[in-house]
Amino acid sequence: MPDPKPKQEHPLANILVNVVVPALVLSFLSKDPEIQVKLGKVARPWHIGPMWAMIIALVLPLGYGIWHYIQTRKGNFFSALGLISVLLSGGLTLYLWNDDGSVKENAGLLFGLKEGLIPLFLGFAILSSRKSATPLIRVFLYNDTIFDIPKIEGRISQRGEESRYSGLLDGATKLFAASFFLSAVMNVGLAQWFFRGFDAEAIDALEVYNAIIGKLQWAGFIAIGVPLMGILFLILTRLLKGLRDLTGLKDDELMMPR
Template sequence: MKMPQSPHGEPQNQAAHHNAKKPNSFNHMMVELAVCIIAPTLILKKLSGDEQLGPVLALIAALALPLAYSLYQFYREKKFGFVPVLGFISILLTGGIGLLQLPPEYIAIKEATIPLVIGLATLISLKTPFPLVRTFLYNDMVLNVPLIESELEKRNTQAQFERTLTVATLWLAASFFLSSTLNYLLAKWIVVSPAGSAAFNDELGTMNLLSYPVIVLPCMVIMVGTLFYLFKQIKALTGLELEDVVNQ
């Protein structure tokens, strides 16, 4: 018996299953923002004084939140992704620098190193069967990948699309290199006090807070531009409209 079809030609039960798997990305983003940015910043800036938690305990408490969230994400996903692992390492390095009272310059180096490593890995991944652009942009959370792949095969445009992914990868890597540069400059400018002091914690909180408007937004502009380039090429190579390929 023929199965009922969705508007995109998929069986309805498969389409429903596909939609059921998609997380509420907005809620996820808000939780991540609260746990990894807002709460740690408030702890570092408001509870680092000797009359509150003190510099050491405040630093531990502030880092414990994103650390616990990272562990929860690892547990929920049942896998260790390359980028989340680097984020996890970044948290541990920040704690190590603070608790070991290393020179504040180490914070700037650490802040620059993480996105630099991701950018280099993105470029290197071009030489592998698993380019990281498929993790960041061309994935099932954002796009209806099976439908796109099917149309590419029908039109015999897979080779052109692979070139599109190469260009997108280069732009994606550029966004991480920009992030690395801005991270270093921001940390060098803000974090100047000795590690282990209340002033150091306060500066970490300020850096954490400013990272979104100063670093994330410019890099997001590049990533959004890359995504729109990808959409344009998908339409040209498959004939599919944006609403057909974007997961709602």
């Protein structure tokens, strides 16, 4: 009997566990009951303090990644990057939080650089893989789960269009890498924006820090993710147009059947 088809990760569950729920946890659970009383505010039952809120926000995506691996028995490149991001966030937070409840003055810059590090790495990795045996664009975008690559390359070979085909993929690779460089810059800028006016010496500095990180989670997903999806759509559109010209095939012949 054929092996059972591995379970697929649900994109909505991914977004909820990795973005939405951690952002909500950091935004609403971070308040310290004792500090709330000192500030003359009401301490709610869900106010568990900045440390526990940060731990929960980090454990959720980490636990989900482990659960997903157990379910699928298959590694995932983006899940691995998510795990690295979680560990970096936790390690950086431990460094930025002082024992007296204050936060280091350069928190905004350092967290922004952390947020920009992974897309910057991906951009350089994609760009440097252009001439390798396995360009990363074939892993992320131009692969046999989306395109009927054997049919496409067979037609390319018949028409002697190998040079133009390589140029098309090279252009798509550069644009794809540029989207990650743009994401890196926007991540740094977004962190600077949200950390503007942050008082690192305030009595509730840790709570405010967590609230800012929570805002960065959802704001980054919207403000950065949406434009990048637009760039991805542009790349796919240009790829399809170029492949139609090179092969004479229609879109439904270029793509794998769904």
